Ligand SMILES: Nc1ncnc2c1ncn2[C@@H]1O[C@H](COP(=O)(O)OP(=O)(O)OP(=O)(O)O)[C@@H](O)[C@H]1O
């Protein structure tokens with residue numbers, strides 16, 4: 001039996017190997033691009049949703065921010081709460097229905113659908129990630145004069161990104177598999193190849209076996225790479241002490257501004273002049 | 276010689292219906308080391324946070340060199356860069372090394388060039404004895420070390436006044452000394468400081484002015500010798516009795 005299976009797979013591969021490979025490439029490109037765009041969408045939503053406003057802000061700002069939050073929430077609920085296969089159909093056929101123009105390029109619509117779907121999941125992760133950074137660091141940033149956006153950009157978001165990397169990885173692996181539903185609108189991914197080939201030569205099981213193994217290899221590879229990236233972003237686990245004498249010399253080259261309202265005007269002259 | 280940096284005028288702060296600060300009035304002159312003491316919940320932290328605009332005041336004003344900073348005419352970020360703050364919980368940036376913690380504000384807020392920011396950061400890290408640790412991350416150093424880095428980070432902005440909110444309260448007892456030593460050296464360098472503290476020895480021996488707060492008002496203020504040896508208010512007296520006998 002097994003020998004039969006291997007020989008069938010061999011034959012399939014001989015004839016359709018390049019088609020399967022193209023399918024794999026398409027799947028990977030779609031999943032990767034859509035996950036990246038999805039992350040951008042997710043970060044945008046998460047950032048927009050966490051803009052603070054208080055009773056002292058003017059009414060227009062408060063109204064706008066509240067509106068943004070409602071819109072984002074609606075977006076998240078709709079795209080998390082419906083199957084992606086339906087979203088694809090809905091968008092693919094919805095656009096010509098309303099505007100009379102069809103998508104010329106199946107890539108565009110596929111990337112659009114998967115990105116929007118991923119973005120909906122990421123939006124919540126990012127918001128949670130931002131909220132999980134203790135507000136102390138935010139206040140620390142404000143206390144040295146950073147505004148909300150600088151604090152976000154330099155302090156909060158880098159940590160958020162690191163914290164939600166596992167979720168991004170999860171979404172990526174889900175996308176590698178779930179982009180298979182895009183065959184419904186005619187996208188030729190790895191799974192679409194199976195449908196096409198097995199329909200032509202009636203080798204359903206051998207082809208399905210190849211698909212199973214193929215998808216598994218892709219996702220295993222993806223999680224391996226993601227773990228590497230996570231490790232890299234975690235930074236070094238140790239540090240080296242620096243020779244102080246050397247530092248004092250470097251630091252000695254720094255002189256305080258003459259007219260400074262600085263506290264160290266008189267007392268630290270010696271240190272500054274390197275004595 | 277009066278040279279007021281900060282003047283707090285009729286400051287009140289209410290959280291909902293809870294009046295936490297009531298008509299607070301005081302002045303910080305250049306070179307003052309002012310200690311704010313008082314029981315837990317008397318509003319000391321809230322006062323510092325109001326001064327640094329981390330909370331919005333309900334009424335009153337805060338004059339910085341005579342200019343009101345609470346009405347939105349003065350840029351809050353620029354003002355904060357000149358008024359440093361050191362927190363009880365350090366609040367270092369966990370995604371940066373010690374050195375970067377002390378550089379980022381200079382680079383992004385004061386637009387100082389990288390090399391100069393580095394020199395300046397090293398200068399102040401050296402001052403607090405943390406220069407050897409520039410490559411460490413906050414998670415890798417002790418509480419006392421973190422607080423010293425936090426002080427260096429604030430100093431690197433070359434503020435005109437430093438606010439401290441119980442800088443030693445989150446520390447293990449054996450680390451309190453190293454942070455107090457740094458603060459003492461700042462005081463002897465004539466740094467203007469406003470310090471909320473439970474360290475009565477610091478308030479008595481280092482500060483030039485003591486403010487005692489109770490239930491959201493300044494109950495009594497004056498020279499440390501006066502407050503600690505001959506307080507006028509009954510409340511001050513019983514607070515000091517309680518805390519000094521602990
Ligand atoms: N964000 C807030 N919302 C509501 N109430 C608050 C808030 N922050 C502080 N309070 C209240 O204000 C009062 C004063 O708090 P504050 O932290 O200023 O006291 P404190 O003097 O610093 O006390 P401690 O010595 O314990 O630090 C407390 O009763 C507290 O419950």
Ligand SMILES: [Mg+2]
Pocket residue numbers: 319320321440441
């Ligand atoms: Mg407090």
